[in-house]
Amino acid sequence: MRLYQKIIIGILSLAAVAVIGLTFYGMKALDEVNDVVNNINQLANRETKKREVAVSIEDREPFSILLLGTDVGALGRTGQGRSDSMMVVTVNPKKQQSTIVSLDRDIMADMLDGGTFDKLNHAYAFGGVELSMDAVEKLLDIPIDHYVILNMQGLSDLIDAVDGIDVDNQIDFTLEGVHVPFGQITLDGKTGLAYARMRKDDPDGDIGRQRRQREVVTKVIEKVLSVDGVSNYQNILKAVEKNSKTDLTWDQMLDIATNYYPAFNNIEQEQLEGNGQLINEIYYQILGINELLDVQNLLKEQLEMPTSETLEIDPQYEYSYNGFIGNQFYDDSNTQEVYVSGDTDPDDDY
Template sequence: MANRRSHKKTSRGKKVFRAILIVILILVLAIIGAAVKVYLDVSGSADNAYENVDRDNSRNIDFSQEEPFSILLLGIDSGDLGRTEQGRSDTLMVATVNPKEKKSTLVSIPRDTYVDIVGEGKQDKINHAYAFGGAAMAMDTVSEFLDIPMDHYVSINMQGIKELVDAVGGVDVNNDLEFTFDDYTYDFGKIHLNGDQALGYLRMRHDDPEGDYGRQGRQRAVVQAVVDKALSLSGATQYRSILDALEGNMKTDLSFSDMRNIAVDYRGAFSNTEQLQLQGEGFTQDGVSYQRVDENELQEVQSTLQDQLQQ
């Protein structure tokens, strides 16, 4: 919105970034003294979630050498509400991590951003890239848009989000906008959400004065609440339910070995995280609404991310 800053640094960035690597942070149980059975369960879940992508311009990151890397987080609008199609990536966030500088950067990209869809030969909303060509096309499109290499991805669908919220016993959030959506009423103030209620809370945007930016704020609040509970003692004892929620609903091209190395060797970078929010100017074309990011703002963010990925 016009009154918001285009991007800002926040102490909450560390917790938001954890959301992208939530499975990695859960997997650390296997490293810090969990029983052999836990290790095997976690390793098996990581193997089930693994899905490689076929891309011509991918880099081979050596995590054992603590090389900086980028990762794309995709929240897919399928897997629940009767939606079984490929789906679109209604949540897009990019993280760059540099362990040697002990710094990471997280960028949120509006779903309606008007970009060149790499591999389709046309311009469209950035969230359509996943619908057209899965994680590979989404990674290539975001890579070109931000002018950085896109090394890895993690995607999770709506069913996974719902089951994850239920697996941790629901979440508490501070709601700053009272509204009704999908037969649920969300009162002002602190509220408790189960999985179904969380989905409605995350999906509503048309009645929000801040539109998709307001929805992105609610997404970050729910993700933060899930992470806090998952990493608490009660969350750890429910690891099997958490893994069950992720299995079948999450995909990533990070191997279990990659996740283990990141959890052990990249922790220092998580303590100094800058959060950026790209903002666009709305316009309509052929009856469809889009967002166009200011070129100067885009170049500034591109430069920040490029510097972050330097050795």
């Protein structure tokens, strides 16, 4: 799916609508937004966390959020699904900075079961948001404080909720029966979802798709914060309510909207990806040690944590971060304990 940006819409739209709604609609808006937050709130039952003491958003401490976009909710797709878009956001209100790191779904990652490595997006299918948070926390060596999930129907609903967005489409294409013509056009939810999903007809592949996703998100957020967005706040709330889950509480969202929001005006974006490799005829991204260490330290700086000079990993797992394949991969019939899953991902567009 790679629609990680739609998660940003979920959290920023909800926070913005909360504050704007309170200003323009008084207690009625307060009740409606509060009801939405209660309906989408779902705690993550994690047994272990990197932080011994939970971060305090009320006290304006820097924090991190794992943003997950799942490949269900539209096109007849149901079930648990995979988190085919993943992003870690760190927010520092004192520095008024945010850092967004996109995580390639095909990154080979530790599934934390004693030896299995698999695609990072499979963690959600295996163990829900809890395993996703744990796997990303292990990978990036930072605490993951909160999460937000939005399924792919959320992007479509949000585009419709703001009465569409205008784009200058450079590629005439049809995706699964949805035609998106060349030129200056207005996208509704259906065509907007196709515009953000399309990859194979773009000569730049995933890079082009991610560029279009950023464009869609930017335009949706602009409309959410506009007068039209305020007038349609109920539709925006419904779009968020039907398609998202988060462990953030109402009070935390209000604190983010009032005390952290300036940090979202200064966003540094990074992409964590490695070298593509076929292992057991399955495609994986193998991360480089230096690249991973750089991203870890970038996020640690934003969270005001000590940085590291070396990557702290178990030597037997080092191959999964340095691109070396050779004979390091074994199946579970051999004596080597590390096992690379052969599970396939049939839909490469999501």
